[in-house]
Amino acid sequence: DSGVTQTPKHLITATGQRVTLRCSPRSGDLSVYWYQQSLDQGLQFLIQYYNGEERAKGNILERFSAQQFPDLHSELNLSSLELGDSALYFCASTLGIQRGRDEQFFGPGTRLTVL
Amino acid sequence: AQKITQTQPGMFVQEKEAVTLDCTYDTSDPSYGLFWYKQPSSGEMIFLIYQGSYDQQNATEGRYSLNFQKARKSANLVISASQLGDSAMYFCAMSSGYSTLTFGKGTMLLVSP
Numbered sequence: 099d100s101g102v103t104q105t106p107k108h109l110i111t112a113t114g115q116r117v118t119l120r121c122s123p124r125s126g127d128l129s130v131y132w133y134q135q136s137l138d139q140g141l142q143f144l145i146q147y148y149n150g151e152e153r154a155k156g157n158i159l160e161r162f163s164a165q166q167f168p169d170l171h172s173e174l175n176l177s178s179l180e181l182g183d184s185a186l187y188f189c190a191s192t193l194g195i196q197r198g199r200d201e202q203f204f205g206p207g208t209r210l211t212v213l
Numbered sequence: 214a215q216k217i218t219q220t221q222p223g224m225f226v227q228e229k230e231a232v233t234l235d236c237t238y239d240t241s242d243p244s245y246g247l248f249w250y251k252q253p254s255s256g257e258m259i260f261l262i263y264q265g266s267y268d269q270q271n272a273t274e275g276r277y278s279l280n281f282q283k284a285r286k287s288a289n290l291v292i293s294a295s296q297l298g299d300s301a302m303y304f305c306a307m308s309s310g311y312s313t314l315t316f317g318k319g320t321m322l323l324v325s326p
Contacts, residue, residue: 100257131313141304141316154313186256192312200312201248204258 101125102205104189110211116177119208121189123170129153129192130172131202132164136185147172179212186210215240217305219317226295227325233280234290234320236305245309247288249279252319253301261303264288295324 101124111117123130132144134157143156147166158164161179166172176183186207192200216239226232238247249261264272264279272279280289292299302321306314 129312133314140318141306141314143313143315146313156313188258190258190314200308201260201263202308202312202314203260204250206257209256 100203100205102189102191102203104187104205104208106208107206108209108211110213111179112213113179113181115179115212116175117179117210119174119176119187119189119210121172121174121191121205123172123189123191124203127191127193127203128170129200130166130170131190131192132158132172132174133188133190134185135188135207136182139185141188144174176210181212184210184212215242215245215307215309215315217307217315217317219305219320221320222318223321223323225323225325226292228297229294231291231293232295232322234292234303234305234322236288236290236317238286238288238305238307240307240309242309245307246312247279247281248306248308248314249277249288249290250304250306250316251299251301252304258304262290292322297324297326300324 103122129148131146135141144158146154164174189205190202218237245266247264251259262274262277278291302319304319305317
């Protein structure tokens with residue numbers, strides 16, 4: 099158990115809908131990362147938050163947004179869902195203080211299926 | 214831009230033998246970290262080992278060691294004495310800047326009895 103929690107574990111929805119994925123980092127970790135794992139794109143970094151502020155942005159679509167709340171939990175919002183958004187979405191957390199050498203602890207992931 | 218290349222889509226090894234999973238990387242950053250993660254069929258990502266770009270010695274963690282050759286830009290994972298439970302997908306990843314990870318496509322390792 100990495101100490102990172104993600105809910106829900108599975109999510110099945112229809113095209114055009116909007117969903118929210120939730121992540122609670124390990125106790126004491128200030129930085130949260132979101133990754134998408136799909137068969138065709140592999141594992142891709144989406145976005146990073148550090149202590150409530152956006153720190154880095156990767157290949158995140160405009161239909162996707164995220165935020166980190168004062169209690170440090172984070173939510174990833176996916177809207178106008180398409181079939182291609184079906185993927186495993188991971189949240190990871192680190193202390194966020196050591197540039198480049200923080201080991202990232204991954205949550206169990208949320209498997210999103212868009213029908 | 215950073216890039217990680219894992220050229221072995223799949224590897225087979227017999228139990229108790231050693232296996233090397235290849236990873237090459239490309240970056241213009243002088244400071245970076247190299248990671249290996251294991252993803253079993255259950256889907257979770259498990260951290261295995263870390264190597265910093267300025268570390269002089271190769272990293273080791275139990276049965277895992279990282280063969281770091283900076284000039285060749287390679288960071289191969291060596292698993293000694295393979296076990297059935299080692300069957301999984303293995304990802305090489307690199308971090309720099311604010312520690313965001315760039316992953317390779319992965320290598321599926323199958324350990325046979």
